[in-house]
Amino acid sequence: xxxxxxxxxxxxxxxxxxxxxxxxxxxxxxxxxxxxxxxxxxxxxxxxxxxxxxxxxxxxxxxxxxxxxxxxxxxxxxxxxxxxxxxxxxxxxxxxxxxxxxxxxxxxxxxxxxxxxxxxxxxxxxxxxxxxxxxxxxxxxxxxxxxxxxxxxxxxxxxxxxxxxxxxxxxxxxxxxxxxxxxxxxxxxxxxxxxxxxxxxxxxxxxxxxxxxxxxxxxxxxxxxxxxxxxxxxxxxxxxxxxxxxxxxxxxxxxxxxxxxxxxxxxxxxxxxxxxxxxxxxxxxxxxxxxxxxxxxxxxxxxxxxxxxxxxxxxxxxxxxxxxxxxxxxxxxxxxxxxxxxxxxxxxxxxxxxxxxxxxxxxxxxxxxxxxxxxxxxxxxxxxxxxxxxxxxxxxxxxxxxxxxxxxxxxxxxxxxxxxxxxxxxxxxx
Ligand SMILES: Nc1nc2c(c(=O)[nH]1)N[C@H]1C(S)=C(S)[C@@H](COP(=O)(O)O)O[C@H]1N2
Ligand SMILES: [Mo]
Numbered sequence: 001x002x003x004x005x006x007x008x009x010x011x012x013x014x015x016x017x018x019x020x021x022x023x024x025x026x027x028x029x030x031x032x033x034x035x036x037x038x039x040x041x042x043x044x045x046x047x048x049x050x051x052x053x054x055x056x057x058x059x060x061x062x063x064x065x066x067x068x069x070x071x072x073x074x075x076x077x078x079x080x081x082x083x084x085x086x087x088x089x090x091x092x093x094x095x096x097x098x099x100x101x102x103x104x105x106x107x108x109x110x111x112x113x114x115x116x117x118x119x120x121x122x123x124x125x126x127x128x129x130x131x132x133x134x135x136x137x138x139x140x141x142x143x144x145x146x147x148x149x150x151x152x153x154x155x156x157x158x159x160x161x162x163x164x165x166x167x168x169x170x171x172x173x174x175x176x177x178x179x180x181x182x183x184x185x186x187x188x189x190x191x192x193x194x195x196x197x198x199x200x201x202x203x204x205x206x207x208x209x210x211x212x213x214x215x216x217x218x219x220x221x222x223x224x225x226x227x228x229x230x231x232x233x234x235x236x237x238x239x240x241x242x243x244x245x246x247x248x249x250x251x252x253x254x255x256x257x258x259x260x261x262x263x264x265x266x267x268x269x270x271x272x273x274x275x276x277x278x279x280x281x282x283x284x285x286x287x288x289x290x291x292x293x294x295x296x297x298x299x300x301x302x303x304x305x306x307x308x309x310x311x312x313x314x315x316x317x318x319x320x321x322x323x324x325x326x327x328x329x330x331x332x333x334x335x336x337x338x339x340x341x342x343x344x345x346x347x348x349x350x351x352x353x354x355x356x357x358x359x360x361x362x363x364x365x366x367x368x369x370x371x372x373x374x375x376x377x378x379x380x381x382x383x384x385x386x387x388x389x390x391x392x393x394x395x396x397x398x399x400x401x402x403x404x405x406x407x408x409x410x411x412x413x414x415x416x417x418x419x420x421x422x423x424x425x426x427x428x429x430x
Contacts, residue, residue: 010035023054029120039125045294046313048343050128057198058105061160064218065197077224080145094135099208100349102129102317106211106284110412112420117412124292129349132206134187137180146224152177155229156205159220172242173214174228176268183208209320209348211284213250227263252409253281286319288416291370298423310357317350318372325371328355332365359427367422378418380404
């Protein structure tokens with residue numbers, strides 16, 4: 001396939017998905033490397049459940065649309081019994097559970113980095129919440145006598161692959177066994193419907209509350225392993241590199257650094273890795289605390305209700321941790337008032353918040369700031385690369401440094417600063 005054919009296919013595929021998903025829009029990828037990226041509209045952040053047609057989409061290779069009856073997931077590695085699980089087995093032999101999950105691309109907010117990083121220039125739109133239904137991995141692994149001791153890993157491989165031979169990598173991710181047993185599922189439905197092709201038909205790994213990259217679509221292999229995917233055996237498995245998406249992409253590191261490949265880490269919390277000395281270049285596992293205003297829209301002119309108030313509504317989340325506090329500023333972050341949570345409260349999914357505001361007519365900069373159960377609060381800004389270097393030297397780094405900045409990093413990952421997410425609003429008289 002020539003470059004121009006590939007790019008035409010990509011355009012066609014994106015157009016088809018945008019037509020099926022009217023609530024999303026195409027997002028530029030400066031290097032033209034991601035095939036499909038669609039961002040959710042801001043109005044989805046004023047509602048708890050994201051309809052599938054508004055849910056953002058992100059993947060690297062051509063969308064697979066396989067025959068459901070022909071699909072199998074190979075289960076192998078440290079198990080008593082290897083298996084090729086077909087969809088009938090996955091659906092009928094195990095309990096069906098539904099999990100609420102806020103899916104966020106680890107690159108959400110990357111478009112706010114200065115200087116800009118490469119890749120998909122997401123602003124706020126790469127986060128959505130849905131119910132995912134499937135078989136608990138705890139049941140599937142027990143059924144096959146898997147070694148599930150603490151410290152072991154489950155490595156998941158997607159059936160998609162690049163069309164360019166020179167980029168012969170496979171989409172593989174390793175998830176620590178404690179998380180797998182806790183709440184991960186083999187998901188075959190989203191919001192009660194069979195998975196559409198772009199969300200991983202017929203089955204994907206679903207890792208609740210963790211960055212989207214961990215939830216491998218078009219799941220084709222599961223390996224119970226001692227270590228996460230790394231080393232020569234995985235770097236060249238029949239000529240393909242299975243380690244890239246775990247060990248080099250989706251790591252948080254300063255400019256010009258190639259992160260070292262690791263066998264394991266002892267903390268799986270992204271923020272904790274960012275704040276600790278143990279992991280030099282953190283992995284993007286669970287989602288950092290963050291919030292987004294859904295109403296009013298950026299640039300909107302709004303009128304107060306009969307009682308003179310406006311209800312500012314948004315969502316706040318903290319991965320598999322609880323979000324415990326939400327503050328709203330109407331002056332761009334100088335002063336803060338408490339907002340309140342309402343609506344559903346599930347582990348690993350965002351919470352709706354409201355702030356009842358009584359404004360005079362004029363122009364305002366609204367912004368929200370969330371805090372999680374560990375007292376970790378969204379920082380104000382994204383740092384500059386030189387600032388990040390200084391942090392790395394003293395071993396501090398991390399999102400919780402005292403100057404209230406999120407560290408600029410080369411991949412533009414895990415950003416959770418509040419200032420870039422501000423919305424400009426005009427309040428009129430009526
Ligand atoms: N097999 C496979 N799985 C994948 C990807 C991919 O490129 N290939 N992209 C990942 C990334 S980066 C994200 S953010 C989520 C997005 O899931 P969604 O498109 O269902 O929202 O899928 C993840 N799973
Ligand atoms: Mo992503």
